Amino acid sequence: MRLCKQIVKMADAMQPQLVERRRDIHRHPEPGWTEFRTASLVADELTRLGYTVKTGEAAIKKSAMMGVPDETILKAAQKRAVDQGADKTWVEKMSGGLTGIIGTMNFSNDGPVVALRFDMDSNDVSETQNEQHRPYREGFCSINPNAMHACGHDGHTTVGLAVAGILSSLKDELKGTIKLIFQPAEEGVRGARAMVENGDVDDVNYMLGAHFGFKMRKTGSIACNVKGFLATSKYDAYFTGVPAHAGAAPETGKNALLAAACATLNLHAISRHSEGVSRINVGTLEAGSGRNIIGDKALIKLETRGGSSNINKYMETEAQRILKAAAQMYDVKIQIEKVGGAAGANNTPELAKYIHSQAEELGIFNNIVDDCDFGASEDFSYFMERVQENGGQAAYVMVGADLAAGHHDSHFDFDEKALGYSVKALTCTAASLLIGDNK
16 A cells, blocks of 8 residues: 555646646547557657557557548548657558557566556547637647547546556566557547457456546546446448439339338347347438439448347347348348447456455545446457456446536536546556555
């Protein structure tokens, strides 16, 4: 506990720097796979602190990336990042959207491997600009069009770098190895799988993740046992038919619009699963070329969800069967592209209990919640699933924060005091695990 008291003092002293860094990142938001400036900042800081830093294909399995923007968007984002102060050398190493960062520090060979994950990407949201919105009023509103940190990832990245700094300063007192994983493209659940499939957590004994707010909307609260991560898969289905004059020669056309409409109705008719939550949603249907033209093209954007990875697999299989059957019925071509996904997961009970005990001993939280049902999807679950499959323990915590508006809202903002709470909880937990104080 002496070490945790020292960490609390260090975190309190860092509060002005935490706010400054969070606001800088908030001002320069970057959506998934384009986090070149943010990742460059992270790589610079981790290097300065003495971590071994991996990025590019050393940190990301390229073939496992999902929902990557086209090359034109990536190149423009790289140029913008450099124009906004990113280190050009780091940015070049991340070409192609390979923006994941892993910072590793080995303290000794006789301790556990502890990993923490922090997401870096922003949302595709235009931030509100009025005097009631603090980021606008105080000058740290987004300067990048249609991009906003509306989910707190600017805070997550800030916390990650603070954790890195404190653990580095305590290196003579720690054992084992720390891995700090800065993940791109959490929004749309696209980025974690590419880091997991690269083998980055295969040797991890304890894995931690965290999020501001969401189910915990009061600063000074924390949920230590987050349950009910829904497995999910995101798909784009492209239907291609044959255009024809709707009046003069309709029989020569092949109607992709009707195929997509048929698929949409039948997707929502998939039988629900008896073993747990199962969901499906067609969020977007775009089709046709004109009023007097047989609809020759269509696009469906859909998602499946399940209370477990197996239930979600059932939903995926049924969805793909229906999509292909609808295309066959209308004699059109179909291309199905997976653009995102997350596993189903739950916290390891022993690690959740340990985090709870750490939160109690810190004495800084006014509300410590045991069980918290997540009821949504987050691709940290891929890390959890892999670590747990390999015999390790994984847990995700919710750190409370007063919110100006809900997540993904253009008015979103959070109480910056929550930065310090998160730094203290995560650093103390990680340090205690590293010194073996969990027996």
